[in-house]
Amino acid sequence: MRKVFLLFTVLLSFGLLSACGSSEQFDLTEGNTLTVGLEAAYAPYNWMTQTQNAFTVPLNGQPGAYVDGYDVVVARRIAEELNLELVIKAIEWDGLIQALQANQIDLIIAGMSPTSERAKTVNFSNEYYRSEQVIVVQKTSSLVNATSLNDLSGKRAVAQLGTLQNDLIDQIPNVTKLTALESYGAITQALRSGQADLFIAELPVAQSITAANSDLTYVAFTGENGFEVAEEDVTTAVALRKRDTDLLEAINTVLAGISVETRNGWMTAALERQN
Amino acid sequence: MNDLLMSLPDQGEFFKTLIYLFVTYYKVILFGLGITVLLSVVGTVGGFFLAIGLTGFRTLEVDKKRDTLVIKILKVIGQKFAVLYVTVFRGTPMIVQAMIIFYGVAQANLFSWWSPLPAGLIIVTLNTTAYISEVLRGGLESLDVGQMEAARSVGMTKSQAMRHVMWPQAIKNALPGIGNEFVVNLKDTAVLSVISVVDLFYAVRQSASESYRFLEAFMIAAIMYLILTYLSSKLINYLSRRMSQTGEANL
Numbered sequence: 001m002r003k004v005f006l007l008f009t010v011l012l013s014f015g016l017l018s019a020c021g022s023s024e025q026f027d028l029t030e031g032n033t034l035t036v037g038l039e040a041a042y043a044p045y046n047w048m049t050q051t052q053n054a055f056t057v058p059l060n061g062q063p064g065a066y067v068d069g070y071d072v073v074v075a076r077r078i079a080e081e082l083n084l085e086l087v088i089k090a091i092e093w094d095g096l097i098q099a100l101q102a103n104q105i106d107l108i109i110a111g112m113s114p115t116s117e118r119a120k121t122v123n124f125s126n127e128y129y130r131s132e133q134v135i136v137v138q139k140t141s142s143l144v145n146a147t148s149l150n151d152l153s154g155k156r157a158v159a160q161l162g163t164l165q166n167d168l169i170d171q172i173p174n175v176t177k178l179t180a181l182e183s184y185g186a187i188t189q190a191l192r193s194g195q196a197d198l199f200i201a202e203l204p205v206a207q208s209i210t211a212a213n214s215d216l217t218y219v220a221f222t223g224e225n226g227f228e229v230a231e232e233d234v235t236t237a238v239a240l241r242k243r244d245t246d247l248l249e250a251i252n253t254v255l256a257g258i259s260v261e262t263r264n265g266w267m268t269a270a271l272e273r274q275n
Numbered sequence: 276m277n278d279l280l281m282s283l284p285d286q287g288e289f290f291k292t293l294i295y296l297f298v299t300y301y302k303v304i305l306f307g308l309g310i311t312v313l314l315s316v317v318g319t320v321g322g323f324f325l326a327i328g329l330t331g332f333r334t335l336e337v338d339k340k341r342d343t344l345v346i347k348i349l350k351v352i353g354q355k356f357a358v359l360y361v362t363v364f365r366g367t368p369m370i371v372q373a374m375i376i377f378y379g380v381a382q383a384n385l386f387s388w389w390s391p392l393p394a395g396l397i398i399v400t401l402n403t404t405a406y407i408s409e410v411l412r413g414g415l416e417s418l419d420v421g422q423m424e425a426a427r428s429v430g431m432t433k434s435q436a437m438r439h440v441m442w443p444q445a446i447k448n449a450l451p452g453i454g455n456e457f458v459v460n461l462k463d464t465a466v467l468s469v470i471s472v473v474d475l476f477y478a479v480r481q482s483a484s485e486s487y488r489f490l491e492a493f494m495i496a497a498i499m500y501l502i503l504t505y506l507s508s509k510l511i512n513y514l515s516r517r518m519s520q521t522g523e524a525n526l
Contacts, residue, residue: 041484048481050300061392062473064302065481090481091471095378099471102381104390183480185489212487214286274485 026106026244030083035060036075037105038067040090041183044208044270045111045236046071048090055273060089070204070270071109074128074258078109078238081254093182094162097121100241107251108239111202113164114232123242125251127235129263131202133168133227134220136191136209143198144217148225149173155197158190164233165200171227188213200227202234204267208274283486292491300482307478308499310392314467314474315460317396322403323453327442329404330411333357357408364405370466373398377470395472399464403456410452414445450518454511461503475499 040048040059046069049056055073056066067088079086091099096108100122114124135152137143146152153173159166161180169177178196181187188209190196201209206218221227238255240248284291297304332353342350364372377394380386418441426436468477475496483492 039484040481043485043487047484048300048303049485050302061390062303062478063306065306065473065478089471090473090477092469095469095471098378099381102378103384104381183489185480185483185487185492188487189489209487212283212485 024243026241026247028082028084028246028250032084033087034079034082034084034107035087035089035105036107036109037089037091037096037099038071038075038108038110039093039096040065040067041185042093042111042205043069043274044204044267045069046109047274053273057086057088060087062090065090068270068273070129070267071111073266073270074238075107075109077258078107078251078254081257082250093160097239100239106240106244106247111205111236112239114235114237114239115164116232118239119232121242122239123244123248125238125240125248126255127237128255128258129204129236129267130260131204131234131236132220133165133200133229133234134203134206134218135198135200136188136206136216136218137198138191138194139215139217141197144219146219146221148221149227152198156195158187158196158199160184160187164229165202168200168227168229184209188216191216204271208271211271211274283488289491292486292488293494296482296486296488296492297495300478303478303482304475304495304499307473307475308503310473310478311461311464311475312503314395314399314464314472315457318399318403318460318464319407319453319457321396321400322407322456325400325404326407326411327446329357329360329408330415333361333408333412334415361405361408364402365409368466369398369402369463370469372402373467373470376401391467391471391473394470395464395467395474398467398470399460403460406456406459407449407453410449410456411445413452414447414449415441417448418444447518451511451515454507454515457511458504458507461507462500 038046040046046067048059049066049068050064051068052058052066053068055076056068057072057076059065059067067090072088075086075088078084089099089105091105093110096105096110096112097118099105100108108122109128111129112118114127118124135143135146143152143155149172152175154175155172156176156178157169157172158178159169159180161182163180166180169175178190181190184201184205187196187199191199192213192215201218203218203220210216210218238251240251284295335350335354337347337350373395376398377391380389380394422440422444423436426440427433431439464472464474465476468474468480471477473481479492479496480489482495483489
């Protein structure tokens, strides 16, 4: 009993300590460091590469490793326009928001959707990409001809843990929802090995996965035949700490200067670089 | 061979993909391998020294006649702390310890240098301390009571007897266990990728992030872990054989 009490005291002191963290806003002075967190494992938004080119940024603390992708292009544009020094850290998906709260990073630019759940903890900028939800299937599967969610009835579907796609599975009638996996690599493997019949992904992710795996293809649905999604779920946005309101405003100004055509061009270019 | 290096092999070309991934990402993978070895070496060596202290606390004996009240209280606190430490660190998974320690300290803004790698080194050291402490305690308790009695009978004080007679033998007995702990660390530090330590596991996961060929990538990880653990086991066996030989010669 006393041990349990002691353990509680230890945990409680952690809680108290965390309450007295810094409360100053991010300092936008020119030349300051802007640290961005992303997975470096979510192509085409962000992926790790050993090749240095005009688009890549070195990964902090990992000599020889660079990160490329749509998110990196956006991060570079933001840092450039705000005259800040860009540093990019690779952080596990589940740890991104925690790392932001813990001041390990200043921004999350990781293909993250601004859900209302997440918005309770962090602030989101305006969208920097808007995507479509599609399903990825084996080329030999009958699902290739599916035109509505009803055609997916009774199939086995899988998605990434803690993502919108995992919630969307429930909209498929009589679906067998498989245990969510931790990365798209594992999900792709599950589909290719026949453990799953389909998975749901954003269009650019589906495009990049099907481009790298010739035995897979994706199916898009039109209008009401597809998944019902909230506005906040099909867009990606930059996540910031609640207190960094000046930085939020500055980022929204930068994003407002990027047209939809430019965005789509960046995404297509990212997909081409990846393959 | 050159074609192999240029572009991603087709689906189903398992071994070609394996070689392609390694050749394309060798810098990142070997750096990750280095981090895994660093974590295991620092964790095991650091854990060993801390464990000597912790076991010292744990094996404190209150001398009812000679100890003053303050000494008695300090000894009891030390003992209880050591027991609690071992209970907590052996009773919770390292992945949980990593999350609590890394994000707890980061959120509290305690140290400006706090980042995944130093945090990982500290976490694996703290964790290993608990395990090696148990190994050392076993080493001490396995010694014959006669050892202590003999040392005392030639005029050594209790602490002299511990330092010159008991501990050297206990450590020697514990060496295979400590070596085993090193091998365990080589594998178990993979969980530290959860706090974004870029060890072998994380590096390999990243190197599949462009092509999504995870099966091949993790096969590379498996091979590298196997090489590491196989070589370390051989080295540890060799060292402990040598130790036992010199030990006998001294007798």
